[in-house]
Amino acid sequence: MKPHTRRRGAWTFFRQWLRSPLRTAAVAPSGRELAAAMIAELPVGTRRVIELGGGTGALTRALLAHGIDGDALLALELNEELHAHLHARFPQVRVELGDARDLANVAARNGFLDAGLADAIVSGLGLLAMPRETQHAILESAFACLRPDGRFVQFTYGPQQPVADEVVAALGLQVRRGDFVLMNMPPATVYVFGR
Ligand SMILES: C[S@@+](CC[C@H](N)C(=O)[O-])C[C@H]1O[C@@H](n2cnc3c(N)ncnc32)[C@H](O)[C@@H]1O
Numbered sequence: 309m310k311p312h313t314r315r316r317g318a319w320t321f322f323r324q325w326l327r328s329p330l331r332t333a334a335v336a337p338s339g340r341e342l343a344a345a346m347i348a349e350l351p352v353g354t355r356r357v358i359e360l361g362g363g364t365g366a367l368t369r370a371l372l373a374h375g376i377d378g379d380a381l382l383a384l385e386l387n388e389e390l391h392a393h394l395h396a397r398f399p400q401v402r403v404e405l406g407d408a409r410d411l412a413n414v415a416a417r418n419g420f421l422d423a424g425l426a427d428a429i430v431s432g433l434g435l436l437a438m439p440r441e442t443q444h445a446i447l448e449s450a451f452a453c454l455r456p457d458g459r460f461v462q463f464t465y466g467p468q469q470p471v472a473d474e475v476v477a478a479l480g481l482q483v484r485r486g487d488f489v490l491m492n493m494p495p496a497t498v499y500v501f502g503r
Contacts, residue, residue, distance in 0.1 A: 317364035320393050331386070333434025334465070336493050337363055342463060343370035345487040345498045349461045350374075350428045358415065358453060359383040360408045360431040360446070362394045367430055368401060382420040384408060408433055409445040412452045425455040431462045436470035444475045451479065451503065460501040461486075465494045471501070 318336055325332040338346075343366055350357070357376050362368050362383035371381055378400030385391040391405040406414045408431075415421050429450050435443055450460055464470035469483050476483055486498030 317366075317393070317397075320364055320389065324387055324390055328387070330434065330437055332363075333361075333432075333437065334363075334494075337366040338432060338463070338496070339366070339489075339492045340370070341491040342489045342496050342498075343367050345489050346430050346461050346463060347371065347374050349459060349486050349498060349500050350430075351457070351459055354427040356380045356420075356424065356426045356428075357382075358411070358420070358426045358429045358450070360411070360429060360450070361385060361433040362403065363390055363432060365394050365397050367432060368394065368398055371430070372398070372401070378402075380423075382415055382418060382426075384411060384414060409442065409449055411446070411449040415453050421453065425458065426453050427455060427458050429454060429458070429460045431460065433462070435462060436464050436466045440472045440475055443471050444478065447471065447475060447479055447481070447501070451481075456503060458502070462499050462501065463489075463496045464499060465496050469499050476501075 325335050347370055357371055359367055362385040368383050382402040384404050384406055385394055386407050395403045402418055402420055404414050404418055481501050484500045486500055488497045
């Protein structure tokens, strides 16, 4: 990526953080090391991926570089300015404006699910700061779009896994801790959720 593209992305992201720190959930886009740690958790042979909270596209870019086809990648973003940024930066990707709670409807309307369920969902959402009902609604909608042995890969800046135990139990999920990535601002841990 050209340095000025990275700088513009970082500035766009920071402006959104100033406007809505809780929702944006980070002051800067994810770094390369974190993107690599997320991608390392994709199931072997992954072709179809959904990204939640695309931001300025740090993970989107890494997924494309990993070999995921733009047409097999659906990126959902709630913030209008970030959505427009993603759409302009990745015209080959299925970029949608919407709320992760509504993912199943958005994916069906988009036509993404016509070719089958997703192998994996990667999420940069600030789940830790969300109320339990919101976490429940997001994960329920996400798992409705995932193949039975698909994975939901999430990073968090917090010290423990970012979804309330009650939500994990109510949805019958299993959680595994992945890599801790020190070389990120702030450092982050990857968690993998499955059924
Ligand atoms: C921590 S940022 C991660 C951005 C990017 N994936 C990265 O790793 O650099 C979280 C993103 O999730 C978006 N977001 C927050 N709540 C959302 C929701 N309910 N549905 C979809 N996107 C949401 C925010 O606008 C923000 O772009």
